[in-house]
Amino acid sequence: MKQSPSLIGPSGEETVLPTFLNLPPDKRERVVEAALVEFADKGYQQASLNTIVAASGIAKGSIYQYFRDKKGFFLYLFDFAVARVRRTLVQVKEASAHQDFFTRLEKSLLAGVEFIRRHPRIYGIYLKILFDRHVPRRDELLRAVRRFAADYLGSLLRQGMARGEVRADLPEGTAVFILDALLDRFLQAASVPAFDVALDLDRAASPELEQRIRELVDILRRGLAR
Amino acid sequence: MKQSPSLIGPSGEETVLPTFLNLPPDKRERVVEAALVEFADKGYQQASLNTIVAASGIAKGSIYQYFRDKKGFFLYLFDFAVARVRRTLVQVKEASAHQDFFTRLEKSLLAGVEFIRRHPRIYGIYLKILFDRHVPRRDELLRAVRRFAADYLGSLLRQGMARGEVRADLPEGTAVFILDALLDRFLQAASVPAFDVALDLDRAASPELEQRIRELVDILRRGLAR
DNA sequence: GCTTCATGTGACCACCTGGTCATATCGCGC
DNA sequence: GCGCGATATGACCAGGTGGTCACATGAAGC
Numbered sequence: 001m002k003q004s005p006s007l008i009g010p011s012g013e014e015t016v017l018p019t020f021l022n023l024p025p026d027k028r029e030r031v032v033e034a035a036l037v038e039f040a041d042k043g044y045q046q047a048s049l050n051t052i053v054a055a056s057g058i059a060k061g062s063i064y065q066y067f068r069d070k071k072g073f074f075l076y077l078f079d080f081a082v083a084r085v086r087r088t089l090v091q092v093k094e095a096s097a098h099q100d101f102f103t104r105l106e107k108s109l110l111a112g113v114e115f116i117r118r119h120p121r122i123y124g125i126y127l128k129i130l131f132d133r134h135v136p137r138r139d140e141l142l143r144a145v146r147r148f149a150a151d152y153l154g155s156l157l158r159q160g161m162a163r164g165e166v167r168a169d170l171p172e173g174t175a176v177f178i179l180d181a182l183l184d185r186f187l188q189a190a191s192v193p194a195f196d197v198a199l200d201l202d203r204a205a206s207p208e209l210e211q212r213i214r215e216l217v218d219i220l221r222r223g224l225a226r
Numbered sequence: 227m228k229q230s231p232s233l234i235g236p237s238g239e240e241t242v243l244p245t246f247l248n249l250p251p252d253k254r255e256r257v258v259e260a261a262l263v264e265f266a267d268k269g270y271q272q273a274s275l276n277t278i279v280a281a282s283g284i285a286k287g288s289i290y291q292y293f294r295d296k297k298g299f300f301l302y303l304f305d306f307a308v309a310r311v312r313r314t315l316v317q318v319k320e321a322s323a324h325q326d327f328f329t330r331l332e333k334s335l336l337a338g339v340e341f342i343r344r345h346p347r348i349y350g351i352y353l354k355i356l357f358d359r360h361v362p363r364r365d366e367l368l369r370a371v372r373r374f375a376a377d378y379l380g381s382l383l384r385q386g387m388a389r390g391e392v393r394a395d396l397p398e399g400t401a402v403f404i405l406d407a408l409l410d411r412f413l414q415a416a417s418v419p420a421f422d423v424a425l426d427l428d429r430a431a432s433p434e435l436e437q438r439i440r441e442l443v444d445i446l447r448r449g450l451a452r
Numbered sequence: 453g454c455t456t457c458a459t460g461t462g463a464c465c466a467c468c469t470g471g472t473c474a475t476a477t478c479g480c481g482c
Numbered sequence: 483g484c485g486c487g488a489t490a491t492g493a494c495c496a497g498g499t500g501g502t503c504a505c506a507t508g509a510a511g512c
Contacts, residue, residue: 070470102450102451132354165452166452167452177415177422197369199400212400274499275500285462291458
């Protein structure tokens with residue numbers, strides 16, 4: 001859990017202070033876990049440092065020795081969350097490199113669902129910044145995540161085209177948009193209640209999720225037209 | 227602006243009090259407009275009645291003569307917003323009834339974009355409940371909206387199948403999911419900054435939006451596979 | 453003219469927040 | 483043993499919130 005690359009945030013301001021990095025690992029994890037729970041549930045604005053203090057058993061003043069302020073705390077957490085997501089996607093991409101485009105798409109969806117079910121808070125933090133313009137650096141953070149997802153999917157798509165599995169006459173931007181939209185939406189529906197009334201994915205067990213993923217990818221493969 | 231159907235909320239509690247309904251129309255609109263601005267921007271929890279008071283020029287105590295509490299105020303606003311959306315969708319459906327499935331899909335997307343650009347606050351209120359489980363009656367409200375959208379798209383799809391325009395072997399739930407996902411996502415991307423790095427829809431002018439819609443619907447029609 | 457009902461007002465209240473800071477303890481080096 | 487740096491603590495502060503309520507005004511009915 002060495003996080004030295006985040007000591008200096010993207011704009012040169014400290015997001016985390018040295019005291020935090022010097023903590024014993026179990027104590028550091030306690031702070032991170034309590035903050036993940038609170039920020040993922042409440043979003044940036046409503047998340048309360050007092051709640052994090054109570055849940056972690058750390059004194060209020062100490063939190064300000066670890067991070068300059070609430071914003072710094074949040075940005076550190078977001079960095080942490082994004083790094084976790086990226087690692088996963090890179091692994092999926094490499095592990096499926098020898099398979100065809102549509103299989104890779106299925107594998108990505110499956111890995112995505114597995115990730116959010118194992119790390120609901122990390123996904124929750126991401127969801128909470130989507131529509132809240134008051135999150136510090138929201139546009140920048142979101143753009144970084146979305147850029148990563150688009151690059152990932154764009155790369156899959158180009159490889160699929162090069163191998164003759166995907167039509168080469170596609171407008172790439174729109175195709176990436178569709179893939180991105182469906183991937184993210186599927187994860188949201190699998191994660192958030194009342195979101196999806198067509199499939200009820202948030203209550204679905206693995207076999208059903210897999211079936212739905214196969215159907216979705218098949219529709220993408222063949223289109224809707226008769 | 228007679229809103230008598232919402233006097234009694236869905237669970238029998240008053241969401242709006244008679245005094246509000248007796249107000250002169252321009253005063254009522256002032257209250258609604260100030261509340262729309264605040265709830266759409268801040269979401270339920272962060273929205274401040276004090277801000278609405280200041281923006282509308284209505285006394286704080288008077289707000290409590292119009293609605294029992296913040297929750298009632300919000301539920302009334304949500305009802306109002308949903309009714310507006312429904313009217314629009316019903317109109318689009320009827321106006322495109324004689325056209326083929328894919329044209330109707332394009333028309334729906336276009337109408338959706340036009341709506342959110344004309345009523346950004348109504349759309350904003352909807353976006354703010356998606357991932358916030360602390361919104362009063364969130365699941366119920368969201369399910370009602372999503373149900374309406376799914377029924378609308380399901381109906382289009384079944385009509386398209388019946389006319390031989392759409393494959394009849396589609397798993398309907400998954401097809402509706404895809405249409406729903408892409409419609410909503412397109413609107414989000416057209417509405418919210420930094421959301422979409424593939425197409426930058428939030429900055430797009432009408433001709434480009436139309437082009438993107440045509441591309442998207444064409445991909446749906448023909449699929450991705452070579 | 454008095455009473456009642458309808459409507460309007462904004463100071464006040466208890467509670468919550470992010471952030472501050474005086475105080476305390478421990479370990480290390482000189 | 484003393485001083486310094488590192489770390490920990492929680493009461494306190496100013497500002498903000500949703501909601502209350504005593505007071506005020508106007509109109510209508512008797």
